[in-house]
Amino acid sequence: MEGLEAKGVQGPFVLQGVDLALRPGEWVALLGPNGSGKTTLLRVMAGLLRPRKGEVFLDGRPLRAYGSYARGRLLAYLPQGGPYPEGLLVEEVVRLGRLPHLGLWGREGREDAEAVEWALEATGAARFRGRYLGSLSGGERQRVLLARALAARPRYLLLDEPTTFLDLEYQGGFLALFQGLAAKGMGILSVLHDPNQAALARRVAVLKGGRLLAEGGPEAVFTETLLQNLYGPRVRVAHLMGRPHVYLDG
Incomplete structure (x- = not known):
């Protein structure tokens, strides 16, 4: 069975029996207040991280059964922070x-070169490919790091706050990119803080206190x-x- 699944995951910090599945061809947004366990999940x-209880499965096999290279060909992860190779050129990263x-x-x-070129173009990072990572702004760096994850051509992509530091234009571009990648078969799980992006x-x-509070289509x-x-009580929803x-009201 294809998919990346967390079954009964507890710990190592706040998670409490979380069940969540990511299938090829879908984009799932993960929401929750600060400290709810999104990054940990x-x-x-x-x-x-290894859970205290429960198991993560990748395409029907326990994730722990995969070697690092085999796992990396199927699964790419964009974290919130570094450390990053500041002294490398963007294309090298x-x-x-x-x-x-x-x-x-x-x-x-050839396949590797094509994947790198595609990732640079898809994220808008090609124009500073010859600059050092350490010379970039926060938003430029975020585009490069997403390109690094995309260059793997993974089946599943895990993104922790991918629109951080981006201006409005590139936020919209990233969200459209996620929709397009999912339509072509990639499974994407992204932590977001903005419900309107989600x-x-x-x-x-939706996570709260380490528990899965709700799951489904945005309308539901x-x-x-x-x-x-x-x-909080000021939140309002319009359609x-x-x-x-x-x-927020008021």
């Missing part, structure tokens, strides 16, 4: 995304009752052009 599903396909002593071929995803999962999940439970729009 992503790191568990990426194989960077993006080429790091191909390492799982090359192995320890592998040599780059409303563009096919499915929304984004009720004033649930969002006020998360963010514009068939999509929920979340705002």
Whole structure:
């Protein structure tokens, strides 16, 4: 069975029996207040943290059964922070995304070069490919780091706050890119803080206190009752052009 699944995951910090599945061809947005366990869940599903209880499965096999290269060919992860290779050129950073396909002593071929070029163009990072990562602004750096993850051409992409530091134009561009990648078969799980960005995803999962509070389409999940439970009594929900729009009253 294809998919990346967390089943009964508990710990290592705040998670309490979380069940969440990501299938190829869908974009799932993960929402919740600060400290709810979003980043922890992503790191568990990426194989960077081991749960105290429960299991993560990748295409029907326990994630822990995969070697690092095999896992890296199927699954890419964009974290919130570094450390990052500040002294490398942008193109060199993006080429790091191909390492799982090359192995320890592998040599780059045409497919690797094409994947790097595609990732640079898709994220708008091609125009500063010859600059050092350490010379970039926060938004430029974020585009490069997403390009590195995309260069792996993964089946599943885990993104922790991918629109951080981006201006409005590139936020919109990233969200459209996620929709397009999902339409072509990639499974994407992204932590977002803006419910209006999350409303563009096919499915929304909501965490609070380490528990999965709600899951489903944005129209079903984004009720004033649930969002006020998360963010306070000023939250309101309107429906514009068939999509929920979340705002603060007053």
